[in-house]
Amino acid sequence: MRDLPAPQQHRAVREGVVLYRPRPAMVMVRGADAYDLVEALCPRDLFVRTGQILHSVVLDAEGGVAGDLYVAPRDDDFLLLADGLDDDALLERCREVGATLPDVNAEAIALGATRGLLSLAGPYAWELLGELLGPEIATIGYMTCMPMAELGEGALCLRTGTTGEFGYDLLLDREGMGAIESRLVAIGERFELCEADPQVLDQCALENGFFCPRHRGVLGRSPAALQLQWRVRYDHPRLGPCLQSGKEAHGRAGGHRLCWVIGRQDEPAPALGPLRRDDREIGELLDGFISPTLGCFVGLAMAEPALAHPWIDGVFADGASGQAALELRIEAPPLLQNRSLFVDPRKHVFAYRDTYGFWPITPGGDAP
Amino acid sequence: MLQGAPLERYLARRRALLDSIRAVLVEDLRVELPPEQIDPDTPLFGTGLALDSIDAVDLVVAIERRTGVRLADDAMGRMGLRSVNMVVNYLLAAQEQTP
Numbered sequence: 097m098r099d100l101p102a103p104q105q106h107r108a109v110r111e112g113v114v115l116y117r118p119r120p121a122m123v124m125v126r127g128a129d130a131y132d133l134v135e136a137l138c139p140r141d142l143f144v145r146t147g148q149i150l151h152s153v154v155l156d157a158e159g160g161v162a163g164d165l166y167v168a169p170r171d172d173d174f175l176l177l178a179d180g181l182d183d184d185a186l187l188e189r190c191r192e193v194g195a196t197l198p199d200v201n202a203e204a205i206a207l208g209a210t211r212g213l214l215s216l217a218g219p220y221a222w223e224l225l226g227e228l229l230g231p232e233i234a235t236i237g238y239m240t241c242m243p244m245a246e247l248g249e250g251a252l253c254l255r256t257g258t259t260g261e262f263g264y265d266l267l268l269d270r271e272g273m274g275a276i277e278s279r280l281v282a283i284g285e286r287f288e289l290c291e292a293d294p295q296v297l298d299q300c301a302l303e304n305g306f307f308c309p310r311h312r313g314v315l316g317r318s319p320a321a322l323q324l325q326w327r328v329r330y331d332h333p334r335l336g337p338c339l340q341s342g343k344e345a346h347g348r349a350g351g352h353r354l355c356w357v358i359g360r361q362d363e364p365a366p367a368l369g370p371l372r373r374d375d376r377e378i379g380e381l382l383d384g385f386i387s388p389t390l391g392c393f394v395g396l397a398m399a400e401p402a403l404a405h406p407w408i409d410g411v412f413a414d415g416a417s418g419q420a421a422l423e424l425r426i427e428a429p430p431l432l433q434n435r436s437l438f439v440d441p442r443k444h445v446f447a448y449r450d451t452y453g454f455w456p457i458t459p460g461g462d463a464p
Numbered sequence: 465m466l467q468g469a470p471l472e473r474y475l476a477r478r479r480a481l482l483d484s485i486r487a488v489l490v491e492d493l494r495v496e497l498p499p500e501q502i503d504p505d506t507p508l509f510g511t512g513l514a515l516d517s518i519d520a521v522d523l524v525v526a527i528e529r530r531t532g533v534r535l536a537d538d539a540m541g542r543m544g545l546r547s548v549n550m551v552v553n554y555l556l557a558a559q560e561q562t563p
Contacts, residue, residue: 238511305505305507324503325502326497326502326506326512326513330501354505355505402475405475405504405549406553407474408466408471410466428504428505428547428550428552429547430547433539433543437539437542437543
């Protein structure tokens, strides 16, 4: 498999397919009261059935976001994947919420020692995976999953992803993972498959507006501050009071809201820290990087809600190493036009990718 | 750089359109969230509000009814439906092009 520098990994995510190995906490909740335990852990209505995946967050004791949470029912059991936590931390959170339930008959079992994830992302990820598992893989809807008995007992294919491109996670027995990876790598030669570093995937998530627990400065903030209120319900029987108090504290503190910023083409990355507009501090630049795809700085910031709107320009951050301040502009994610929006498994294949008149990935480019 | 009265006008137009789209989502598409809980950068399809292809048709019709702007059935229209803020961006751009 090709080992490429980061800019080319970005290009493969946006135009081809990459392989990576995410390491979220993985826990299976079993027992007669499994639903009750998961309902107490998940701050969102647990309206989800086998084959679907519910996207929510793990909260800390103060109602701040501690991680990304996928809930996938498996008949009477629940598979939990939590990015930003390890197995022990997720088990501990299950124990904490379980202690609030009287006589709960449910058991949380860590899977990380015996199971692992092998993941693909990119506009042609469906095609590569289809060569391994059959063309019906392209019909799996986003945020759904299906068993893959041909990959081993209990194997599961989850259609998820945080890059805005087609994304698949294969949940596999660790003993068989190496053989399956070898098959993917062998097939992947025709797809110029490369391995992507976790940091590249996290940067792609930032470009697309996905929450990522490894983005600097986001953990512990309220769902309201992070624009993740769709993942919670404030009248949740157990987590509601803590969520509500977090929301009220956020409001009292001035309610800065997460927003996305971009710099000018070919300018360097600014220093993380205060953001100013009209010589007044309006927020803080939390994280960012020079995007090889867009050719400019892209970042995450907390800003006054009155100004945290797209197309607000004249926002300045200090230059790195004491250089002149750099101008940024607030933008709405996704910051690019994902190729996966236009790749249709019924019409397109990787081999002829350069012959299709797709829309440009960079906004503002010429239409086909 | 947007400043002073032009900035205030821009923000007022943006907030008004944001409120309109939230009203469409809650009243026309029956999204089960209070309007103030629909954050501006909430995705509309797949994750986020998890609307489906039938909702997309209802959304386009309701937006046209409330704002007079028809989201084109092309790539630009498709990208304009990716989040609440992207819809607002599309509507603002369309209003600026209207004489």
